[in-house]
Amino acid sequence: DIQLTQSPSFLSASVGDRVTITCRASQGISSYLAWYQQKPGKAPKLLIYAASTLQSGVPSRFSGSGSGTEFTLTISSLQPEDFATYYCQQLNSYSFTFGPGTKVDIK
Amino acid sequence: EVQLVESGGGLVQPGRSLRLSCTASGFTFGDYAMSWFRQAPGKGLEWVGFIRSKAYGGTTEYAASVKGRFTISRDDSKSIAYLQMNSLKTEDTAVYYCTRGDPIAAAAPFDYWGQGTLVTVSS
Numbered sequence: 001d002i003q004l005t006q007s008p009s010f011l012s013a014s015v016g017d018r019v020t021i022t023c024r025a026s027q028g029i030s031s032y033l034a035w036y037q038q039k040p041g042k043a044p045k046l047l048i049y050a051a052s053t054l055q056s057g058v059p060s061r062f063s064g065s066g067s068g069t070e071f072t073l074t075i076s077s078l079q080p081e082d083f084a085t086y087y088c089q090q091l092n093s094y095s096f097t098f099g100p101g102t103k104v105d106i107k
Numbered sequence: 108e109v110q111l112v113e114s115g116g117g118l119v120q121p122g123r124s125l126r127l128s129c130t131a132s133g134f135t136f137g138d139y140a141m142s143w144f145r146q147a148p149g150k151g152l153e154w155v156g157f158i159r160s161k162a163y164g165g166t167t168e169y170a171a172s173v174k175g176r177f178t179i180s181r182d183d184s185k186s187i188a189y190l191q192m193n194s195l196k197t198e199d200t201a202v203y204y205c206t207r208g209d210p211i212a213a214a215a216p217f218d219y220w221g222q223g224t225l226v227t228v229s230s
Binding site: 032034036038042043044045046049050055087089091092093094095096097098099100101 | 142151152153154157168170204210211214216217218220221222223
């Protein structure tokens, strides 16, 4: 199975900060990667798919990049509603594995 | 508006069975593959399984952790996907989510998720 790692696992930031989260795959997955936001007690929300395609309705401050084994999610200017846990997910094989998550907290 | 609503969760003893339902609305259900994911309390997300649309054969795929115990089916006339869970183990305790999408065959991401239903396996 393809394994995903995320860094950092925890991030403390302020409103207005630029935030970058990295996801690394154990083998090349081309651009078959998605990013989700999850808030406590809620379902995951799709932010980005195909590594860099913004899901409809998601604010443009979110962006994704990368291919192969290294990917990034960037929030250009952190807003109060962005404090949440972020997961990457590989869409390359039928295990659809997730990274362990990055919790973004208020500094 | 696309909506997915899971139901059927609850408390069940180890070794017993439970069937979850995912009722869809707001889109042509038969055109989409449907997946189930789960999240154990305080843990990360795990894919459970997947049923393709009839156009892609209506076949299924499962995670190794549930293969042989869980079965996914669909009733396109009612816009419902089912997750039949047999021989339940304590480690199956989780919130179960249904989603639509087929990222591999149809290049369609998991774009809509239900609110989840909690399954607790305990004696």
